[in-house]
Amino acid sequence: MNTHTPAALLAALLLAAPAVTASPSDGPASQGPTSHGPTSHGPASHAPTLPAVTVPVAPVAPAGTTVRLTVTGPAPATTAPTPDGATAPAPAPRTVTLRCDPAGGDHPRADEACADLDATQGRIDRESDTACILLYDPVEVRAEGVWHGRPVSFARQYGNTCELNARTGAVFAF
Structure with missing residues (x-):
C-alpha cells in the first residue's frame, strides 16, 4: 500500500467539498450542489463530500516586550567584620518589570531602557x-521575558x- 494514499485522499476530499455559506438570517447553513458523477477531480469524486469550514481568525496583536529584570549587588561598602564578629549581609536583589510598546512597568527609566533594547x-x-x-x-x-515576541x-x-x-x-539602571 502506498503510504501517501491516506494523505492524498484527505486532500482530495477537502478540495472536492463545496463551500458552506451562512448568515444569521439564513438559519442553518446551506450547502452548495454536489456532484455524484465523474468529474475532473479523479477517483476521489465518488467519496462523500464534506462541507468546508470557515474559522474566524482573531486579529493578531503586535508582539510586545515584557522583561523581568533583577540586579544583585554591589556588595556592601565594607566587608570587614563588625566589632561583634558578624560580616555585613549580602545585598538583597532588586527586581522590576520593564514593558515596551508603550514603555511602562515599574522600571524608573522605562523609556530609556526600551530605547536601548530597540537600538x-x-x-x-x-x-x-x-x-x-x-x-x-x-x-x-x-x-527573563520577551522582547518583540522573542524569548x-x-x-x-x-x-x-x-x-x-x-x-x-x-536596562539595569534602577
Whole structure:
C-alpha cells in the first residue's frame, strides 16, 4: 500500500467539498450542489463530500516586550567584620518589570531602557568604549521575558556598576 494514499485522499476530499455559506438570517447553513458523477477531480469524486469550514481568525496583536529584570549587588561598602564578629549581609536583589510598546512597568527609566533594547535589537549586553575603574565590586544581573515576541533569558556578572552601566545602558539602571 502506498503510504501517501491516506494523505492524498484527505486532500482530495477537502478540495472536492463545496463551500458552506451562512448568515444569521439564513438559519442553518446551506450547502452548495454536489456532484455524484465523474468529474475532473479523479477517483476521489465518488467519496462523500464534506462541507468546508470557515474559522474566524482573531486579529493578531503586535508582539510586545515584557522583561523581568533583577540586579544583585554591589556588595556592601565594607566587608570587614563588625566589632561583634558578624560580616555585613549580602545585598538583597532588586527586581522590576520593564514593558515596551508603550514603555511602562515599574522600571524608573522605562523609556530609556526600551530605547536601548530597540537600538541593540533586543541584545542586553553590548560593546562599550567606556573606561571604568579597576575595582572589583561584583554585580549580578538577570533578565527573563520577551522582547518583540522573542524569548529573552540573560544572566551575567559584571565587575562593578560602572561596567554594568556601560555594557547595558539604562536596562539595569534602577
